[in-house]
Each structure stands twice: as C-alpha cells, then as structure tokens.
Amino acid sequence: MGYDLSMRVWRGNEDGGALQDFTVSVEEGEVVLDALHRLQATQAGDLAIRWNCKAGKCGSCSAEINGRPRLMCMTRLSEYEPSETITVTPMRTFPIIKDLVTDVSYNYEKAKEIPAFAPTPPDPDGKHRMMQVDVERGQEFRKCIECFLCQDTCHVVRDHEDNKSAFAGPRFFLRYAELDMHPLDTHDRRQLAQAAAGLSMCNITKCCTEVCPEHIKITDNAIIPMKERVVDRKYDPLVWLGSKIFRRDQREEVES
Amino acid sequence: MSTANSAHIGERHSYDVVIVGAGGAGLRAAIAAHDAGARTAIVCKSLLGKAHTVMAEGGIAAAMGNLWPDDNWKVHFRDTMRGGKMLNNWRMAQLHAQEAPARVLELEEWGALFDRTADGLISQRDFGGHRYARLAHVGDRTGLEMIRTLQQRAVSLGIDVFMECTITDILKDGKDGDKVAGAFGYWRESGRFVVFEAPSVVLATGGIGKSFKVTSNSWEYTGDGHTLALRAGASLINMEFVQFHPTGMVWPPSVRGILVTESVRGDGGVLKNSEGRRFMFDYIPEFFKAETADTIEEADRWYTDKKNNRRPPELLPRDEVARAINAEIKAGRGTPHGGIYLDIASRRDADYIKRRLPSMYHQFKELADVDITREPMEIGPTCHYVMGGVEVDADTGASSVQGLYAAGEVAGGMHGANRLGGNSLSDLLVFGRRAGLNAAYHAARVKNQTPVSIHEEAVQAAANTALAPFAEEGGENPYSVQKDLQEVMHSLVGIIRTADELEQALAEIEKLAERAEHLTVEGNRQYNPGWHLAIDLQNMLWVSECIARAALARTESRGGHTRDDYPMTDREWGTKNIVLSEREGAIDLAIKPLPALPDELKALFEEQS
Ligand SMILES: Cc1cc2nc3c(=O)[nH]c(=O)nc-3n(C[C@H](O)[C@H](O)[C@H](O)COP(=O)(O)OP(=O)(O)OC[C@H]3O[C@@H](n4cnc5c(N)ncnc54)[C@H](O)[C@@H]3O)c2cc1C
Ligand code: SF4
Ligand code: SF4
Ligand code: FES
Numbered sequence: 001m002g003y004d005l006s007m008r009v010w011r012g013n014e015d016g017g018a019l020q021d022f023t024v025s026v027e028e029g030e031v032v033l034d035a036l037h038r039l040q041a042t043q044a045g046d047l048a049i050r051w052n053c054k055a056g057k058c059g060s061c062s063a064e065i066n067g068r069p070r071l072m073c074m075t076r077l078s079e080y081e082p083s084e085t086i087t088v089t090p091m092r093t094f095p096i097i098k099d100l101v102t103d104v105s106y107n108y109e110k111a112k113e114i115p116a117f118a119p120t121p122p123d124p125d126g127k128h129r130m131m132q133v134d135v136e137r138g139q140e141f142r143k144c145i146e147c148f149l150c151q152d153t154c155h156v157v158r159d160h161e162d163n164k165s166a167f168a169g170p171r172f173f174l175r176y177a178e179l180d181m182h183p184l185d186t187h188d189r190r191q192l193a194q195a196a197a198g199l200s201m202c203n204i205t206k207c208c209t210e211v212c213p214e215h216i217k218i219t220d221n222a223i224i225p226m227k228e229r230v231v232d233r234k235y236d237p238l239v240w241l242g243s244k245i246f247r248r249d250q251r252e253e254v255e256s
Numbered sequence: 257m258s259t260a261n262s263a264h265i266g267e268r269h270s271y272d273v274v275i276v277g278a279g280g281a282g283l284r285a286a287i288a289a290h291d292a293g294a295r296t297a298i299v300c301k302s303l304l305g306k307a308h309t310v311m312a313e314g315g316i317a318a319a320m321g322n323l324w325p326d327d328n329w330k331v332h333f334r335d336t337m338r339g340g341k342m343l344n345n346w347r348m349a350q351l352h353a354q355e356a357p358a359r360v361l362e363l364e365e366w367g368a369l370f371d372r373t374a375d376g377l378i379s380q381r382d383f384g385g386h387r388y389a390r391l392a393h394v395g396d397r398t399g400l401e402m403i404r405t406l407q408q409r410a411v412s413l414g415i416d417v418f419m420e421c422t423i424t425d426i427l428k429d430g431k432d433g434d435k436v437a438g439a440f441g442y443w444r445e446s447g448r449f450v451v452f453e454a455p456s457v458v459l460a461t462g463g464i465g466k467s468f469k470v471t472s473n474s475w476e477y478t479g480d481g482h483t484l485a486l487r488a489g490a491s492l493i494n495m496e497f498v499q500f501h502p503t504g505m506v507w508p509p510s511v512r513g514i515l516v517t518e519s520v521r522g523d524g525g526v527l528k529n530s531e532g533r534r535f536m537f538d539y540i541p542e543f544f545k546a547e548t549a550d551t552i553e554e555a556d557r558w559y560t561d562k563k564n565n566r567r568p569p570e571l572l573p574r575d576e577v578a579r580a581i582n583a584e585i586k587a588g589r590g591t592p593h594g595g596i597y598l599d600i601a602s603r604r605d606a607d608y609i610k611r612r613l614p615s616m617y618h619q620f621k622e623l624a625d626v627d628i629t630r631e632p633m634e635i636g637p638t639c640h641y642v643m644g645g646v647e648v649d650a651d652t653g654a655s656s657v658q659g660l661y662a663a664g665e666v667a668g669g670m671h672g673a674n675r676l677g678g679n680s681l682s683d684l685l686v687f688g689r690r691a692g693l694n695a696a697y698h699a700a701r702v703k704n705q706t707p708v709s710i711h712e713e714a715v716q717a718a719a720n721t722a723l724a725p726f727a728e729e730g731g732e733n734p735y736s737v738q739k740d741l742q743e744v745m746h747s748l749v750g751i752i753r754t755a756d757e758l759e760q761a762l763a764e765i766e767k768l769a770e771r772a773e774h775l776t777v778e779g780n781r782q783y784n785p786g787w788h789l790a791i792d793l794q795n796m797l798w799v800s801e802c803i804a805r806a807a808l809a810r811t812e813s814r815g816g817h818t819r820d821d822y823p824m825t826d827r828e829w830g831t832k833n834i835v836l837s838e839r840e841g842a843i844d845l846a847i848k849p850l851p852a853l854p855d856e857l858k859a860l861f862e863e864q865s
C-alpha cells in the first residue's frame with residue numbers, strides 16, 4: 001500500500017549544499033530511485049541524478065543511502081520502516097558536480113593507465129580455444145558494472161585525496177587480476193600492478209567486497225592472489241630471471 | 257554561474273569523424289574510423305559504458321557453427337528475412353549474416369570472455385526464430401561483456417570521448433549546404449555549448465522506446481538520432497515497426513517493463529496462462545507451421561535433438577509471441593497482476609537456472625521477491641526496440657545526406673518488420689564497423705577535395721533553440737508532457753492498432769507538440785534533468801508522429817505492426833517501404849519499392865527444409 005515517505009536529499013554543488021527535506025508519496029514495491037524520480041517530476045525538476053537501466057545492470061545510480069554506498073535502483077523501500085526517514089547523499093570520495101551527481105573522472109583516468117590486452121595468436125582455423133573452468137575466474141571480475149561503489153568505500157582514497165594519484169583502487173585491481181588470469185593474455189602485469197597501481201597501499205580490509213552489488217569477491221579472489229604472486233616472484237630467482245629475459249612489458253620499459 | 261543564460265559558444269573541436277553514441281554501434285564505428293586513420297571523437301549522453309548495449313542479456317547472433325556445424329550464413333540470412341517478414345533490406349541481412357562471425361571472434365581478440373563449449377570454443381544458445389543455437393553469450397550479461405570489451409579497446413587506442421554531452425543539431429556546410437560540416441551540443445554537467453567541426457558524423461544513438469509507457473528502454477531512448485537525421489535532410493524507413501518484447505516484468509508496478517531475457521525460453525522456460533495451459537500451441541501462424549512443433553512432446557525433445565524435431569512455439573519470433581500473450585490476457589486468462597506466467601522453475605533445476613540466468617535470478621529476487629528457481633515469473637509485453645530508422649546504403653551506412661552515417665538501432669532496413677533476438681548486437685558490430693570505415697574515407701575525400709565549414713548563424717540558432725525553455729515563464733512542466741505522450745503512444749499506437757486510434761493519436765500528438773512549445777524549467781543550466789528532458793521531448797514528439805503516420809498508412813498486419821482493421825498480411829505491401837522525410841517543418845510520407853531479392857538468394861527460400 002502507498003504511503004508518504006520522508007526523505008532527506010543532499011542538494012548543492014561544488015560551492016556547497018545541504019540536506020533538504022521532502023515528503024513524497026510512494027507505492028508498494030518501489031525502490032529509492034522511484035521515489036527520487038517522483039520528486040523530480042513533481043517537486044524538484046532540476047534534481048540531478050544519474051540512472052539508465054533501473055535494474056542493477058549499468059552501474060549509473062550509485063549514491064549513499066543512510067550512509068551506505070548502494071545502487072538507488074536496487075534499494076527497495078520495503079527495507080525501511082514506513083515511518084523511517086531515508087537520507088540520500090552523493091558518493092563521498094568523488095568531487096560533487098550537483099546534488100547526487102559526482103565527478104567520477106578519476107576512474108576513467110585510471111582505466112587509461114591499464115595496458116591493452118595482448119592475446120596469443122588464434123589457432124589455424126581463426127578461433128581461440130579456452131576451457132570454461134579457465135575463463136570463469138576472469139568472468140567473475142568482468143561482471144563488474146563500474147558503479148564505483150568499491151572505489152567510494154575504500155578508505156585509502158575515501159578521505160585521502162592525496163592518495164588518488166598513486167592508487168588505482170579495487171575496481172582496477174580487478175582489471176589487473178583479470179588480465180593476469182586471462183588464459184590468452186601474454187603480458188605479465190604483476191609488477192606493474194605493484195608499482196603503478198598502488199596495490200601495496202591496500203591493507204585488505206575487504207570493505208570494497210562488502211559493498212559490491214555484483215558480489216564480486218574483490219579482496220579474496222583478485223587482490224590477495226595478486227599480492228601473493230607479486231611477493232612470490234620477488235623471492236623466486238628463476239621467475240625473476242625469466243621475467244628479465246622474456247617479458248614484453250619490461251622490454252618496453254627499458255626502451256622508453 | 258558565468259554561463260547563466262548566454263548563448264555564447266566557447267568551446268570548439270575539430271575532428272575527421274564524430275561519432276554520436278557510445279553503445280556497441282558507436283564504439284565499433286569509432287574503432288574502425290580510428291583504424292582507418294581518421295581523427296575520431298565519440299560523444300555520448302551518459303557516462304562511457306552505460307549505453308543501452310550494456311543491458312543486453314541474451315547474446316550475439318552469429319552463424320559460427322560451433323555447436324551445429326550445419327549452421328552457416330545462408331541459414332542465418334534466411335532466418336533473419338523470415339523473422340522480418342521479408343521486408344528486410346536483403347543486402348543488409350546478407351552482409352550481417354556473412355560478417356557477424358568474424359566480428360564476434362574479433363571481440364575475443366580484444367579480451368572478451370564468452371562462455372565455452374566442451375571443446376573450448378565460444379558456446380552458442382537457442383533463441384526465437386533462429387534455426388540453430390547461434391547466440392554467443394556470457395550467462396545473461398552479454399551486452400556488458402560486449403560494451404566493456406569495445407570500451408577498453410577504444411580507450412587503449414586513445415580515442416577521445418566526450419561523456420555526458422548531448423548533440424542537439426547536425427551542422428551543415430555553409431548557408432544552405434547539403435553536406436555535413438559538424439555537430440552542435442551541450443555538456444550536461446555545465447550546460448555550456450560545444451561545437452564539433454567534422455566532415456563526417458556517424459549517428460549511433462539507439463532507439464525511441466521512452467515514448468511508450470511500458471518499456472525496457474532508459475531515459476536515453478528519446479529518438480535523438482532519428483530526429484537529427486530527419487532534420488538534417490535524411491529519410492527514415494520502417495518506422496511503423498516497433499518491437500514489443502513478449503516478456504517484460506509486470507509486478508511490482510515500479511519495475512513494469514523491465515526486460516526478462518528471451519534466454520529464459522531459449523533455455524527451456526515455457527509460457528502458461530492462468531489455467532496452466534501452454535497456450536502458444538494455439539497460436540502457431542501458417543507462415544511458421546512447417547518449422548514449429550505442434551505437440552508438447554516434440555517441443556520438449558527439440559532442446560536436445562534439433563535435427564529430428566521442430567522448435568517449440570514459445571520460440572516463435574517476438575511479434576507472434578507478444579500478440580499471443582496480449583490475446584490471452586484480453587481473453588481473461590491472465591495472472592493476478594495482468595500478465596502471463598513464464599515458468600522455468602518446473603522445467604530446469606535450480607543450479608542450471610542460476611548458472612545460465614544469474615542476472616534474471618538476481619533481478620526477480622531483489623526487485624520482486626520472486627525466486628525463479630521455485631516459482632513462475634509474471635510477465636507481459638514491453639516496448640523494446642524500433643526496427644525503423646535512418647535509411648542507409650547497405651554497404652556503407654551512408655544516409656542520403658553527404659557525410660551523415662547511421663548504424664545500430666538508429667538505422668533502418670536490416671530487420672524489416674521484426675527483429676530476431678540476438679540480431680541487434682551482431683548488427684551493431686557489422687554495421688558499426690562499416691559506417692566507421694566509410695565515414696573515415698569520406699572525411700579523407702572531403703579534406704582533399706572540397707573542405708566544409710560551419711555556418712555561424714546555424715550555430716547561434718541551435719544555441720537559442722536549446723535555451724528557449726529558460727525564457728518561458730508559466731509554461732508547462734516537461735515531465736507532465738512526457739507522461740501524457742507515453743500514455744498516448746501506449747494506448748493508441750501499441751501492439752494492436754486501428755485507423756481510428758491512430759488518427760486520434762496524431763491529433764493528440766499535435767496538441768502535445770503545442771504544449772511542448774511552452775515548457776518551463778526550474779533551476780539553472782548546471783546538470784539539470786528537467787531542461788535536458790525539455791530538449792529531448794521535441795525528438796520524442798517527432799518520432800512518435802513518424803510512427804503513428806507510418807502505422808496509419810500501412811493498411812496490413814506484418815511483424816511488429818498489427819492492424820485490427822487489416823488483420824491480414826498483404827502481398828502488395830510486402831514490396832513497399834514507407835519513407836518519411838521532413839519538409840518545411842512537417843513530415844512527408846512516401847511509398848517506395850523495396851529492393852528486390854536477387855535470384856540466387858531467392859532460391860534459399862524455395863529449398864525449404
Ligand atoms: C534490456 C535489453 C536487453 C537486450 N538484449 C539483447 C540481446 O540479448 N541481444 C541483442 O542482440 N539485442 C538485445 N537488445 C537490444 C540491443 O541491446 C540494442 O538494440 C542495442 O544495444 C543498441 O545499440 P546501439 O549501439 O545502437 O545504441 P545504444 O547502446 O543504446 O547507445 C546509444 C548511444 O547514443 C548516445 N546518444 C543518444 N542520443 C544522443 C545525443 N543526442 N547526443 C549524444 N549521444 C547520444 C547514448 O548516450 C548512447 O551512448 C536488448 C535491449 C535491451 C533494452
Ligand atoms: S581491501 Fe584494499 S582495496 Fe578493498 S577497501 Fe580495503 S584497502 Fe581498499
Ligand atoms: S567491483 Fe563491484 S563495486 Fe566495484 S565498480 Fe565493479 S561492480 Fe561496482
Ligand atoms: S540505474 Fe543502472 S544500476 Fe541503477
């Protein structure tokens with residue numbers, strides 16, 4: 001049954017802002033995004049929000065709901081008591097553009113630093129052969145919808161603007177891990193991840209994993225294995241020697 | 257802000273090729289244009305990676321023959337044409353079927369990780385209207401894999417991307433020039449204007465579904481590219497053909513229209529009415545009788561033995577299934593929330609369902625409190641895809657305006673009267689690449705021969721039009737006009753149409769257009785969705801009128817266009833396209849012959865097996 005919901009929504013821009021109180025009528029089965037859309041259509045036409053799919057697939061509608069980083073389209077109102085006030089604020093780690101919309105360009109910049117995928121040549125019939133078990137690890141990471149909630153949550157950058165230049169963040173550790181575990185990829189990015197992406201700054205608190213709407217085990221399945229292998233190689237002279245001779249990414253480093 | 261309401265244009269960029277849209281078609285076009293040596297930019301309304309393509313679930317159709325060696329381009333071509341009720345542009349359907357396998361393999365070359373067959377090849381799944389299991393997929397999140405792969409490729413090539421930037425006008429050469437010279441747009445973040453100078457523009461803006469009340473489409477699908485093309489002097493075809501996907505969610509109300517992938521049926525799910533009857537057996541049309549199972553036993557055997565059994569009627573093309581569902585609901589055999597049951601729970605075990613359809617499992621669990629491994633889903637038709645679009649040259653994607661190209665959902669012709677599932681993602685790759693390449697060649701020719709330049713008056717006019725809603729006081733709220741338009745399209749131009757209702761719709765659209773001339777928006781130009789909607793609404797009105805006009809003109813039923821007053825398919829109409837163009841601010845409708853199928857391809861339809 002429908003009822004009147006009390007909401008507090010952060011409104012403002014880079015010059016400042018505040019929580020604003022609203023009362024909005026809502027219906028059974030609705031999500032936080034529905035309530036905000038109704039606000040937009042009836043009370044606040046210029047309320048800035050991002051959304052696209054409304055089904056947890058595109059990762060556009062990230063915000064903090066009662067302080068928790070979540071997707072607004074996947075947060076049911078039925079999780080809260082009808083009398084409870086729902087507070088929606090923008091992701092804290094990124095600079096504000098307006099209202100619930102933040103400047104997430106940090107993430108797109110980090111994405112540019114990741115080297116391109118470089119596969120082995122295909123079989124003579126033009127096809128690649130990979131076994132399902134071998135692609136599954138990578139597939140888990142590729143479920144990522146780039147909502148950047150993990151980036152928002154990670155304490156290394158959440159209140160430490162100065163760490164951003166050295167730290168790619170959990171979303172991009174996934175990318176390094178994914179490439180590293182890709183059955184066809186020829187690079188070896190472990191050292192790169194350690195050096196360029198700031199993997200060592202992560203102290204495996206698992207906060208990122210907790211907020212991931214895709215339930216990707218970021219810390220256990222990507223970060224920890226990467227950390228382990230980085231360390232392994234440092235202490236394994238054979239691997240070290242091999243990497244000196246064969247690795248393409250290192251060759252490039254020397255040449256440039 | 258300094259930009260308060262000034263029409264000042266501070267920012268200009270110059271490229272060889274500007275791609276409008278960053279879905280599958282736009283990204284693939286950009287990669288092709290870049291590879292052909294063009295300085296290329298991508299412009300898109302949302303953040304990179306959020307276009308509709310990301311939502312695609314089921315898969316990419318390509319006759320790779322990994323599971324069924326008998327599959328080849330000819331079979332795929334035939335399926336596509338039959339699914340489109342033979343109204344497809346045959347050359348597009350041919351190129352599509354021939355090139356799709358290479359385009360899919362290329363994605364793998366760029367890092368995509370598709371699900372595998374037992375011998376390690378790309379796995380392929382069954383979908384409606386496809387003779388063989390043909391859709392390359394990753395669970396039910398194929399679009400995500402595709403867009404991420406293309407996005408990462410484009411980023412690694414260093415292609416410039418202008419995100420959250422909306423194009424509102426195509427700019428032409430000189431005062432009355434007929435060639436493209438660039439594009440005009442605004443940054444959503446700041447509301448500031450930006451001009452792109454470029455001899456080639458590729459439209460890859462997707463569809464129009466936001467004009468309908470119940471839709472699987474997002475806020476972006478306001479028909480921008482369709483309208484940009486029309487206003488720039490290009491023509492649209494097939495606009496009467498709108499695809500209603502048979503299975504959208506119906507409950508709770510807030511998720512009404514959200515897609516339930518056809519893979520549920522491809523993987524064994526069946527449709528039942530409130531009496532528990534698998535009603536699709538009652539709706540097998542003459543056209544598909546020979547290839548559709550007429551008993552439950554045969555239908556069920558087909559999943560494992562396709563050679564000796566015919567396809568279940570649940571996997572008829574979408575137009576057939578949507579109409580059947582509509583009829584069952586109208587006959588009073590619907591579910592409590594006005595849908596039909598889609599049941600996979602009683603047919604496959606829970607592990608299989610969770611593995612094959614993880615995001616459907618997730619979506620129903622989290623949004624509707626339904627566990628699809630235990631209970632049936634309630635579903636009903638939802639506006640999903642527009643077959644109609646910019647009339648283009650099949651081989652190059654060129655529109656009739658020099659320098660203007662279109663690819664993907666915004667282009668018309670490829671799918672005829674009805675699109676088969678999976679044929680869109682492959683369409684994006686095949687024709688995105690072709691449009692990108694040819695746009696690059698065109699840019700090179702123009703630069704060497706007759707350079708183009710933008711006309712400043714046109715730029716100022718575009719700026720003034722965009723700002724109009726701020727000048728108006730006491731006008732209407734754009735959200736209300738949008739809502740009324742969606743209601744009109746839903747109730748008068750929906751799955752089943754009549755002349756009376758279409759005429760009524762046209763009258764209503766005219767009234768809405770008048771209301772839309774006096775919109776008032778709150779606030780300023782900084783990230784203002786109300787203002788953005790006021791601009792997009794004009795495009796929604798244009799395409800809605802195109803759809804209603806074409807639907808009124810086509811006095812027959814075919815594919816995604818069903819006329820209650822003309823329920824039969826008409827041979828005569830089967831050779832004709834309805835072509836729409838703009839003349840002095842109004843829509844002009846013409847009827848043109850469809851390109852005829854060459855004899856060697858005609859033979860494919862005679863050797864019916
Ligand atoms: C839920 C769902 C599931 C689907 N599943 C499948 C499937 O399994 N298989 C299949 O083949 N098809 C499927 N489809 C259809 C298919 O996904 C779409 O047809 C296809 O993705 C459209 O791609 P596109 O590149 O043409 O456009 P889109 O991916 O929609 O991209 C359009 C781009 O244009 C931009 N744009 C639009 N207007 C402007 C403007 N004015 N200025 C600047 N930029 C603009 C947008 O921002 C966006 O970047 C599905 C569709 C939906 C909605
Ligand atoms: S586990 Fe590492 S990356 Fe994740 S939140 Fe903690 S510190 Fe950040
Ligand atoms: S890893 Fe999870 S939380 Fe992080 S961006 Fe991807 S989907 Fe979002
Ligand atoms: S709108 Fe796409 S994830 Fe919420």
